[in-house]
Amino acid sequence: MNAKKLSRRHFLSFTAAGVAGMILPGTLEAAQRGHTIATMLDIESCINCRECVKACKEANSSKFPNPEKPYPEMFPSRVPVEDWSDKQDVSNRLTPYNWLYIQTSKGTYNGRNFEIHIPRRCLHCQNPPCANLCPWGAAVREVSGTVRINDRICLGGGKCKDVCPWLIPQRQTGVGLYLDLMPRFAGNGVMYKCDRCYQKLAEGELPACIEACPMQLQTIGPRDKILAQARELADDIQGYIYGDQENGGTNTFYVSPVPFNVLNENITTGPGKPHLKPVENTMSKSEYLTAALVGAPLAGLAAGLLSHKADKDAKIDTE
Numbered sequence: 001m002n003a004k005k006l007s008r009r010h011f012l013s014f015t016a017a018g019v020a021g022m023i024l025p026g027t028l029e030a031a032q033r034g035h036t037i038a039t040m041l042d043i044e045s046c047i048n049c050r051e052c053v054k055a056c057k058e059a060n061s062s063k064f065p066n067p068e069k070p071y072p073e074m075f076p077s078r079v080p081v082e083d084w085s086d087k088q089d090v091s092n093r094l095t096p097y098n099w100l101y102i103q104t105s106k107g108t109y110n111g112r113n114f115e116i117h118i119p120r121r122c123l124h125c126q127n128p129p130c131a132n133l134c135p136w137g138a139a140v141r142e143v144s145g146t147v148r149i150n151d152r153i154c155l156g157g158g159k160c161k162d163v164c165p166w167l168i169p170q171r172q173t174g175v176g177l178y179l180d181l182m183p184r185f186a187g188n189g190v191m192y193k194c195d196r197c198y199q200k201l202a203e204g205e206l207p208a209c210i211e212a213c214p215m216q217l218q219t220i221g222p223r224d225k226i227l228a229q230a231r232e233l234a235d236d237i238q239g240y241i242y243g244d245q246e247n248g249g250t251n252t253f254y255v256s257p258v259p260f261n262v263l264n265e266n267i268t269t270g271p272g273k274p275h276l277k278p279v280e281n282t283m284s285k286s287e288y289l290t291a292a293l294v295g296a297p298l299a300g301l302a303a304g305l306l307s308h309k310a311d312k313d314a315k316i317d318t319e
């Protein structure tokens, strides 16, 4: 992270949007050519209006879980029942029905008060442990750098959440393939998180949260260009970047006038509320590297079998 000194203007809140600019030219073509796409967030510009949170919910509501009740009792009850179906309006943390929320950090730095709002969601890691270590091949990293969980074959065991440094994916019980396979013994639902609005991107549209933001504080584009833009903004405001190094590098770059360790000391963390600490590259740990190498072919095979089963069930349902 950049460690330059702050100037006075960086503490002014509610300023007009800075250099953020939505979508860079050539983004969709770059994604189609197999280039990685990333997002930059100029968080000093966030006014906590939550239009992005609302837009995310609206755009993705058709993907939200619709669980069957009552839930089968698990044996052994190792994987807990997690039911958010009666709390779908919760918007102050990540849930299966809320893939983005605004985290506020309020405090003092260098003798000045600050209040910064941070849109939090999956960072779409470059080398994502959630995708590399999913035993069923349900979590995948696409060539564009989008990391998403296939809800048709996820069994809800939650390995993706356990290995994510920010514990991002969220489980909903009573939905998904485990109900047809081994309702009492396998998984316990499906894991959900931001999928970067991959269908909208494929159709040449902006992700809903980027489009809805009145401050236009997010910019999406080819990773090298976005990273250069993030560094330029950080230089301009004598600020700091989070997401360029964390977990070996992600496809989300937060730029802030206040150091992220200070922001982290002044946020509420816990279930569904990720931290902002430095994060080492999870996949450089030898046990994870070995698990990924050994598990990848099996995960591929499992994904194929589970997809086949899901397709078969869907066909029977429509007959």
Ligand code: SF4
Pocket: 122, 123, 124, 125, 128, 129, 130, 131, 147, 163, 164, 165, 166, 167, 168, 169, 193
């Ligand atoms: S932030 Fe977590 S859930 Fe998102 S890609 Fe990285 S490891 Fe996976």
Ligand code: SF4
Pocket: 055, 056, 057, 059, 060, 099, 100, 121, 193, 194, 195, 196, 197, 207, 208, 209, 210
């Ligand atoms: S990219 Fe799409 S799914 Fe992800 S937080 Fe934004 S609106 Fe939600």
Ligand code: SF4
Pocket: 045, 046, 047, 048, 049, 050, 051, 052, 053, 102, 117, 119, 212, 213, 214, 215, 216, 217
């Ligand atoms: S819509 Fe933009 S300004 Fe409003 S809360 Fe979301 S990121 Fe912040």
